[in-house]
Amino acid sequence: MTDTLSTSERSRAMAKVRSADTKPEWIIRCGLHRLGFRYKLSDKSLPGTPDLVFPRYKSLIFVHGCYWHRHANCKDASTPGSNTEFWLKKFAENVRRDKSKVRALRKLGWRVLIVWECELTKCTTFTIRKAAHWLAQGISSKPVPLPLGELNRRTLLAVAEAKVRNRLSNY
Numbered sequence: 001m002t003d004t005l006s007t008s009e010r011s012r013a014m015a016k017v018r019s020a021d022t023k024p025e026w027i028i029r030c031g032l033h034r035l036g037f038r039y040k041l042s043d044k045s046l047p048g049t050p051d052l053v054f055p056r057y058k059s060l061i062f063v064h065g066c067y068w069h070r071h072a073n074c075k076d077a078s079t080p081g082s083n084t085e086f087w088l089k090k091f092a093e094n095v096r097r098d099k100s101k102v103r104a105l106r107k108l109g110w111r112v113l114i115v116w117e118c119e120l121t122k123c124t125t126f127t128i129r130k131a132a133h134w135l136a137q138g139i140s141s142k143p144v145p146l147p148l149g150e151l152n153r154r155t156l157l158a159v160a161e162a163k164v165r166n167r168l169s170n171y
């Protein structure tokens with residue numbers, strides 16, 4: 001369906017897509033769901049509208065794109081060669097905003113985890129299991145084992161891609 005859209009129509013459609021529906025976000029949603037975790041999406045009542053909210057665990061997860069959120073020491077967080085000063089300022093603002101969101105949420109008693117796009121696309125199952133482990137620790141004072149359950153990287157990536165495609169074809 002989207003093949004019939006012109007470039008400008010497509011970019012308008014892209015702009016309408018909530019940032020909450022990116023591929024890395026679908027990857028972690030599907031993975032954690034498969035491991036038995038249930039969540040709420042993009043809770044606007046909380047500072048910074050966290051991507052995934054786990055009320056039972058009093059925990060939140062943000063899925064950050066490496067480029068815009070400036071993943072430290074990541075090759076996906078490059079800096080444009082022209083207009084560099086402008087971009088550095090913009091990036092610094094993004095980082096500052098992210099930090100203040102996390103601070104505000106922690107003050108409200110939430111545990112906060114940042115998961116990076118590159119981790120989700122490259123070390124998919126490990127990153128999801130690590131997040132699941134971190135969540136489980138939120139309601140246990142004893143050490144918890146890494147949650148088991150079927151996770152397949154190729155399946156998760158394929159599901160996430162299909163979700164993003166379906167979403168785009170709705171416009």
Ligand SMILES: [Zn+2]
Nearest residue numbers: 066071074118
């Ligand atoms: Zn990264």
